[in-house]
Structures are given as C-alpha cells and as structure tokens.
Amino acid sequence: MQNLLKKKLSKNNFVYGTWNSIPSPVVSDILSNTDLDFVVIDLEHGLFSFKDVENAVRATEGKKISAIVRTQNSDGQHILKCLETGVNSILVPHVSTEAIAKQIVENCYYRPAGKRGLSPYTRVHFYDDLNLKKTLAIANKNIMVGVLIEGKQGINNFEKICKVKGIDLLYIGLFDLAQSLKIKDGSIHHPDLIKVIKKFSSIAKKNNKVLGCMSNTLQQIKLLKKNNVKFIAYLNDAGALKKYFDNDIKKIKV
Numbered sequence: 001m002q003n004l005l006k007k008k009l010s011k012n013n014f015v016y017g018t019w020n021s022i023p024s025p026v027v028s029d030i031l032s033n034t035d036l037d038f039v040v041i042d043l044e045h046g047l048f049s050f051k052d053v054e055n056a057v058r059a060t061e062g063k064k065i066s067a068i069v070r071t072q073n074s075d076g077q078h079i080l081k082c083l084e085t086g087v088n089s090i091l092v093p094h095v096s097t098e099a100i101a102k103q104i105v106e107n108c109y110y111r112p113a114g115k116r117g118l119s120p121y122t123r124v125h126f127y128d129d130l131n132l133k134k135t136l137a138i139a140n141k142n143i144m145v146g147v148l149i150e151g152k153q154g155i156n157n158f159e160k161i162c163k164v165k166g167i168d169l170l171y172i173g174l175f176d177l178a179q180s181l182k183i184k185d186g187s188i189h190h191p192d193l194i195k196v197i198k199k200f201s202s203i204a205k206k207n208n209k210v211l212g213c214m215s216n217t218l219q220q221i222k223l224l225k226k227n228n229v230k231f232i233a234y235l236n237d238a239g240a241l242k243k244y245f246d247n248d249i250k251k252i253k254v
Contacts, residue, residue, distance in 0.1 A: 003088045003142040005038050005066035006168065009210050009230060016221075017065075019214075019236040020056060021046035027237055028056035031065070038066045040233060043082065044073075044093050054085040054123070061086075068146070074100055076107040080116065083108065086123035088142040091171060095147035098160040105166030108145050110136045113166070144168045146212065149200075150176035158200055162207045169231055170204055171212035172197060189220060201227045 008015050017038030020028055023046055031039045041048065041056045048056070053069060060067040068089040069082045082090060092104050106114040120129035124139055146169030149158060155177070162170060174188035183190045197213060204211040205228055212231030215221045216239070224232055235243070 001061065001088075001142070003066065003144055004064065005068070005089055006142065006144040008037060009144075009168070012230070014225060014230050014232065016232050016234060017068075018234055018240065019070075022237050023048045023052045023056075025052070025055040025059045028059035028067075031237065032060045032063045034065070036065055038068055038089075038231075038233075040068045040070050040091060041087075042070045042236075044070050050081055050085065053082065053087075057085050057087045068144075070148070074104055076103070077117075079104065079107045083116070083143075084119075084122045084124065088139070089144040089146065091146040091148060091169070093148040093173070094150055094154075094176075095161060096149075096151055096153035097157050098164055101147055101161045101164040101167055104147060105145055105164060108143050109140050109166065113140055146171055148173045151180045155180075155196065159203050159207075162203055162209050167209065169210045169212050170200070171231065171233075172200060174214055188214070188216065194223070197224070197227050197229065201229060204228075 005015060015037035017036045017040060018031065019042050020031060020039045021042045028039065039060060041053055043053060057067045066089060067087050068091050069087045070091045070093060071079055071082050074092050074095065079090065090108060095101055107116055108114060110116045110118060120132055121127050125132065125135040145167055147161065147167055148171050150173035174193055178188055178190060178193060181192055183192065201211055210230050213224050213229045214233045215224055216235055221232055
C-alpha cells in the first residue's frame with residue numbers, strides 16, 4: 001500500500017495530524033474518518049500494547065489518513081516489532097546524535113539499504129514468502145523515517161542528524177525541549193523555542209528534509225507554517241476531548 005503521507009510531503013505540501021494516546025481502535029477509527037492527514041500512535045506516552053498498535057494501524061488502512069508509530073525508544077528490536085504491525089511510517093524519540101540516526105535508518109530498511117530483520121509471515125509480506133522480492137521492494141519504497149529532537153545534545157547535532165541519508169522527518173519535541181532549555185513555565189510558545197524552530201527550518205530546507213512540530217493553538221500553526229514547518233501535529237486526542245468539553249461546558253453553565 002502506498003505511503004500517502006510520504007507522497008504528500010514529497011510534493012512539498014503541508015500536512016496536519018494529531019497524536020493518538022488513547023489506546024483504543026475506536027478512537028483511531030474516529031480520527032481516521034476526519035480530514036486529518038496523519039495520526040501518530042503514541043507508544044511512548046500512550047498505554048498501547050503491540051496488539052493495540054496493530055489494531056490502530058488497521059483502523060487507518062484504506063482511508064486518506066496515514067498512521068505513524070512513535071516508538072518507545074531507538075532499540076532495533078523494538079523498532080522492528082513496531083514495523084511488523086504493518087505501519088510504514090515511524091517516529092523515534094530522543095535522537096541526539098548522527099550515529100543513532102544512522103542506526104535507526106538501518107533498522108527500518110531491508111537489505112541492501114539497511115539491516116531490518118525479516119520474516120515473510122507478517123502483515124508486511126501478506127503472511128507468505130511467495131512474492132518476497134516484490135514486498136521487500138515495496139516496503140523499502142514506502143518506509144518513512146522520522147526522528148524526534150528533544151534535548152540540548154540533539155539541538156547541537158541537528159545539522160549532522162539532518163544530513164543522514166534515509167531520515168525523512170525531523171520533529172522538534174517542544175515540551176521536552178522546553179524542559180531541556182529550563183523554560184520555567186514549560187511553555188511551547190516561548191521566544192527561545194521560536195528561535196530554535198526558525199534556525200532548524202533553514203537547516204532542514206537546505207538538506208531537503210521535512211521539519212515537524214506540535215501546536216496546541218491555531219495561532220501557533222500560522223507561525224509554524226510561516227517558518228516552513230510542513231508536518232504539524234495539532235493537539236492530542238485526550239487533550240482535544242478535554243478542551244472541547246471544558247470550553248463548551250463553560251458556555252452551557254453561564
């Protein structure tokens with residue numbers, strides 16, 4: 001199946017999505033029936049099992065939305081387990097060096113481009129070994145590899161990470177970055193973070209990579225677009241649900 005998200009980004013389009021942290025295929029299915037371009041299934045902060053992840057990925061298939069799995073870490077076996085759910089876009093947290101980024105790429109691509117482990121009896125290969133040459137080529141063509149930059153070391157190594165072949169998306173984890181920069185109120189709207197976004201936008205564009213960020217306001221989305229942030233994650237399913245009822249219940253109780 002074609003990676004629609006990768007195709008949209010290759011055309012230099014802006015894409016908009018959200019984070020899926022509620023471990024329910026029903027929630028994933030609801031999000032898949034919106035006009036969102038992607039949903040990030042959050043295995044780091046969400047309480048998903050691998051079974052939940054696979055069901056969430058299934059909920060997006062055959063629709064106009066693309067699933068991405070945010071892994072728990074950069075461990076090769078863990079990444080492989082995520083990819084075996086059938087997802088073809090991955091987002092790995094806490095990437096701080098060029099070496100880690102290169103290892104992630106190796107773990108996401110089959111040979112000769114990488115060293116991803118192979119079993120033909122998975123969703124990726126339709127549970128048989130009859131058309132391996134074809135399914136391996138399709139998997140390598142469709143894979144989209146994203147990394148999360150969330151700490152000072154990652155900031156300092158951003159340009160080196162950006163140059164790694166096979167990395168498609170560099171996502172700035174604003175909340176963790178605010179903590180790393182010791183921003184007292186943890187605000188993702190702080191001027192110091194805006195400076196980082198502007199600097200990284202220029203570097204990403206120079207290296208033909210996609211820059212991504214989260215936004216929790218519509219106003220901030222305008223700022224991100226102005227700075228050529230193409231991949232924008234708006235809110236989170238749990239946060240959006242709470243925000244909706246908080247806002248409306250205030251009006252109802254007036």
